[in-house]
Amino acid sequence: MKVLLVGGGGREHALAWKIVQSPLLTQLWCAPGNPGIAEFAGCVAIGAEDIPGLVGFARENGVELVVAGPEAPLTLGLADACAEAGIPCFGPSAAAAMLEGSKAFTKEVLDAAGAPTAAWRRFDDPVAARDYVRVRGAPIVVKADGLAAGKGVVVAATLEEAEAAIADIMESRVHGAAGASVVIEECMMGEEASFFALCDGVRAVPMAAAQDHKRVGDGDTGPNTGGMGAYSPPPAFTDAMRDEVMTRVVEPVLAEMARRGSPFRGVLFVGLMLTATGPRVIEFNVRFGDPECQALMMRLKSDLLPALLASARGDLSGVELEWSADPSLVVVVAARGYPGAVTKGEPIGGLEKAAAIPGVRVFHAGTAQGADGAVVASGGRVLGIGATAPDLRTAREAAYAAVDALDWPGGFCRRDIAHRAL
Structure with missing residues (x-):
């Protein structure tokens, strides 16, 4: 089976790594991919949001399944365009992708389905939004309604933080068009x-x-x-x-x-x-x-x-998935400054040394090939250092040993992943 995987981050590296293990696979391409994915898939220079380019490539190369990694191409209609071309696509239609594309839409669906969620209100006017949080009090959650790459949520501990979040999202538009409206929710605990x-x-x-x-x-x-x-x-x-x-x-x-x-x-x-x-x-x-x-x-x-x-x-009947009892853990190594502005282009050494540690798998998330062939940082979240072991503590020790094997002074990570479990 010929497969086209769309995206170029750590999620796509993990999916590619798993897909190539299938005996059904004959050819895997990834658009645009990254240096880690290039080790076992053909990377093609087509952007993840170039819907005509992706579908055109799939048709020209006899692709039998398109797998969408990130959300943006789905909200732009990748699955719909694939359906028109007669190519199966793993991922929802643009209409169904509104479950991520609009937080207000999601809330409406949850309410209609009777599913448990937080009390909420949607606002297009920042003045009305500020008035509402003053009545509700803090802590309270302020969310940009649209897609904000996972960064459009503020859990405000005080009214001042909530009002600042409304100003940033709706007036300063720090998340662009995603902040044209906000969803304000009760703060759930747990x-x-x-x-x-x-x-x-x-x-x-x-x-x-x-x-x-x-x-x-x-x-x-x-x-x-x-x-x-x-x-x-x-x-x-x-x-x-x-x-x-x-x-x-x-x-x-x-x-x-x-x-x-x-x-x-x-x-x-x-x-x-x-x-x-x-x-x-x-x-x-x-x-x-x-x-x-x-x-x-x-x-x-x-x-x-x-x-x-x-x-x-559209037919999952008979499909069952088997999971290892061994836990897994992933530490993200990010560029200094993340989630704000970061420095790109710094070379990353020690990748082979890190990957050689038993149980460890290195996933590329925001990397590129430098002019001299070296792997360089090209984003905010740059690497995912994963590990599996019979118990979580051993997996964490292996992952952090791999992090410490890297030679990249410009990177940083959290040192307490899985702290709630351990």
Whole structure:
């Protein structure tokens, strides 16, 4: 089977690494890819948001499955364009991708499906939004309604922080058009967890859960990021919770999306708060999380490719996934300054030494090939250092040993990944 994987980050590196293990695969391309993916896939210079370019390449090369990594091409209609060309695509239509493209849309669907979530209001006017938070009080959550690369959420501990967030998002437009409106929610308390389910429009197959670390600093301090590390499985997310989330969230939401004429195919990422009264939905994403995807792929024992194809074709009947009991952990190594402005182009040494540590896998997230052939930093989150072991503490020790083997003074990481579990 010929496959085109779309994207060029750590999530796509993890997916590519898993896809090439399938005996069904005959050829894998990745657009645009990265130096890590290039070790086992053909990287093509087509941007992830160039929908005509991607579909054109797929048609010209006999691609039998397109796998969408990031959310942007899905919200721009990649799956729709593939369907018109007669090519199966793993990922939802643009209409179904609104589950990530608009937080207000997600809230409306959750309410209609009767799924547990936080109380909320949507605002187009910053004055009205500020008036609302003054009435509600703090702590309170302010979210840019649109896509903001995982950075459009502020958990405000004080009214001053909430009002500043409204000004930044709606007036200064720090997240661009995504901040034309905001969703303001009650602040739920508990541990967060990320749960994933494969969907075919009607049915859903549970995958596994992970716990991400959104804050940039140790002890969950500093601004939110796209994710500074993850581990799987989180002890707080029990099998009973998985069954509850499937019954009370995933299945009713699939039914509601089908009722609206936008059946959801692909992977549904359910962001959860594990509260004292049970799991409640924070948000949906319509693709694998990053770095959670890296942690999940390291634990997945089943062949991923036929499951992706079954989802894309709309028939997951008979699909079951097997997971290793060994936990996995991923430490993100980011460029200094992240999640703000970062320095790009710095060479990264020690990659082979890090990868040689038993149980370790190095995923490239924001890297490029320098003029001299060396791997250089090209983004904010640059590497995902993953490890598996019979227990979480040993996995963490291996991952941090690999981080310390790197020769990159411009990089930094959190040193407390999985602190809640350990």
